[in-house]
Amino acid sequence: MDLSDRKKKILQAIIDEYIGTAEPVGSRAISKKENLGLSSATIRNEMADLEEMGYLIQPHTSAGRIPSDEGYRFYVNSLMRDYKIGMDAVAQLQSMLESRVSLLDKLIRYAGAIASNLTEYTTVISAPKDDDSEIKKVDVVAVESHTVMLIVVTRRVRNASVNVSLSGEGCERLAQLINKSLAGMKPRGVTRDTIEGIKDSAKGFIKDSALDKILDCLYDTVTADAETEIYVTNANSILRYPEFADVEKARDMLSFLDDREKLKKLAAADTGEGINATIGKENDFEILQDSSLVSMNYTLPSGGAGKLTVIGPKRMNYSKVFASLDLISNEIEKLVNYYMNGS
Amino acid sequence: MDLSDRKKKILQAIIDEYIGTAEPVGSRAISKKENLGLSSATIRNEMADLEEMGYLIQPHTSAGRIPSDEGYRFYVNSLMRDYKIGMDAVAQLQSMLESRVSLLDKLIRYAGAIASNLTEYTTVISAPKDDDSEIKKVDVVAVESHTVMLIVVTRRVRNASVNVSLSGEGCERLAQLINKSLAGMKPRGVTRDTIEGIKDSAKGFIKDSALDKILDCLYDTVTADAETEIYVTNANSILRYPEFADVEKARDMLSFLDDREKLKKLAAADTGEGINATIGKENDFEILQDSSLVSMNYTLPSGGAGKLTVIGPKRMNYSKVFASLDLISNEIEKLVNYYMNGS
DNA sequence: GTTAGCACTCATTCCCGTCGAGTGCTAACA
DNA sequence: TGTTAGCACTCGACGGGAATGAGTGCTAAC
DSSP: OOOOHHHHHHHHHHHHHHHHHOSOBOHHHHHHHSOSOOOHHHHHHHHHHHHHTTSEEOSSTTSOBEEOHHHHHHIIIIIOOOOOOOHHHHHHHHHHHHHHOOSHHHHHHHHHHHHHHHHOSEEEEEOOOOTTSOOOEEEEEEEETTEEEEEEESSSEEEEEEOOOOOHHHHHHHHHHHHHHHTTOOGGGOOHHHHHHHHHHHTTTSOHHHHHHHHHHHHHHHHSOOOOOEEEEOGGGGGGSGGGOSHHHHHHHHHHHHOHHHHHHHHHSOOOSSEEEEEGGGSSSGGGTTEEEEEEEEEOTTSOEEEEEEEEETTOOHHHHHHHHHHHHHHHHHHHHHHHHOO | OOOOHHHHHHHHHHHHHHHHHOSOBOHHHHHHHSOSOOOHHHHHHHHHHHHHTTSEEOSSTTSOBEEOHHHHHHIIIIIOOOOOOOHHHHHHHHHHHHHHOOSHHHHHHHHHHHHHHHHOSEEEEEOOOOTTSOOOEEEEEEEETTEEEEEEESSSEEEEEEOOOOOHHHHHHHHHHHHHHHTTOOGGGOOHHHHHHHHHHHTTTSOHHHHHHHHHHHHHHHHSOOOOOEEEEOGGGGGGSGGGOSHHHHHHHHHHHHOHHHHHHHHHSOOOSSEEEEEGGGSSSGGGTTEEEEEEEEEOTTSOEEEEEEEEETTOOHHHHHHHHHHHHHHHHHHHHHHHHOO
């Protein structure tokens, strides 16, 4: 199913126009705007062909055309021009990255925010689980008269508090025992038996009831499924698009963006290597059938993997989004390398 | 400006009705619904009076009446019936609280969520700053080849990571030195000089460049203004109300609810003791002039203070919201006391 | 193969008449 | 004197055309 050069140009012009206006595009607009040197009548003939081939849709007889899912797909695969991101945006991005990033989680969250800034669409970014990173240290600290705080350090820091009384000295001794057992283990390797072991050796100097409470909490904290962190940025931006002028639709979409379970599924979906678009009905989620996603999988040198997804209307500015994700991925890679290798 | 009993009853009936329907209320509806034994004509006369007195507004000549800000105010102050919260909701609340709460921050966040559940409106809750709680412990942990994590425990846990290499032993020695200086201090009492003191004693065994990086980061982490945490729950609920059928308005409100600075101001506003409503134009924020807030200040035994605010349309179900906040405040107080005193 | 011309389609807009909910006023009633 | 029935009036909401105009498909001529 090859398209003539002319058809390609016309299709491209129609989609470019539609991306900007969200209004069906007529033949006259194209014949005037592009300097193809063709009359509207000729364009009409070509448009009729493109419609028959499935790339365009006519909402009703006397309206212009809008791209079909296939039209967008062809556009993304073959027609899209390279988008040039302004130097000031690049500079801004770099300075943002340098100033703010100190911790992996923050980096992830920040990357999502930057993508949303650059593209002006909603972004969803999932942070890598860290269930493979070993326990570096566990700390037990008395923070208030009746409260003991447990702090478990892996690649991240988790903490929980228990309502028992324990002296500073008791905390220290307990922490030592815990570390002896747990330091170096992977969280998922920790079992009830491991914990029982600690209990036996700590029985001497801590009341049974308090010890039970603390160790129960420790077990929960250590084995708690490392939640896949998911950050949504700029969800409200959807309200800017006429596609969501209907409050019903907007509400449904915003609920979707609030639903961690669904977003997890979204982040877990297979979208292949590199940067890829999923257009309209190509999406598995009912609610996204009138939207498009552009996703980028990433892996960190430390092994974690996650996904950055941009969500927008089907007529999103694909080239800009692709370029933005590309830029972000490059800059962050540089940054991570710098931190890892010190060079 | 006294109202006769009859006028009060009529005003109450009108507001109750309007809260449910969001439609202007006519005289016939009232004369039929309430068993006042009055004809619509009489009601009309009374309504005309109430309008003249400023409690009601007529959107246009042949429409029913809606309450004015003053009408709502009078309703809240004098007319509102007590709302009876169902036993199942109470039981649910109790079990939720017991199962989930382990840490102050979580408690706060959870209280906001529960308020939103009970009332079905948006809630904003601010968590107390903890800049008055002393530093219990500081930990230094090497987590990856080039990363050292700093963990500062006050009533909360803050952490940051630095990109330097440091051996496990080095970490431990450094941690000891840091704790010797900082443990027991209030974060705001820590100065550059305090840090310099640590530097001097650690110079021996850590490279200067690495030490500088770590201590800089430590200083930042310790003195970082304890952000007033603010949690917004159920922001999208506003889309359910005809008041926000216009996407423009909805967007403005959602932007407002996304704007931490504005929410901080909201949380800082003086709303007096106990539970209080702020109705329509009584609000300082332009965007809230068609909405109402019900706010409750809380203080914790540990001294922290914050505010829970419910945001809804002016015709919100005030009695339900008041009752819900009252319930939450009681239950949480019980819970906190239990934790503090163990009884 | 391209284009000018023309008839045709159809969503959008505006106008206008009708409908009905609700009011205010008046006069009669208890 | 307070209450009520009755009635004229107001005004937004709704619905049916008519007018508008953007855009098409087709045909015939270049």
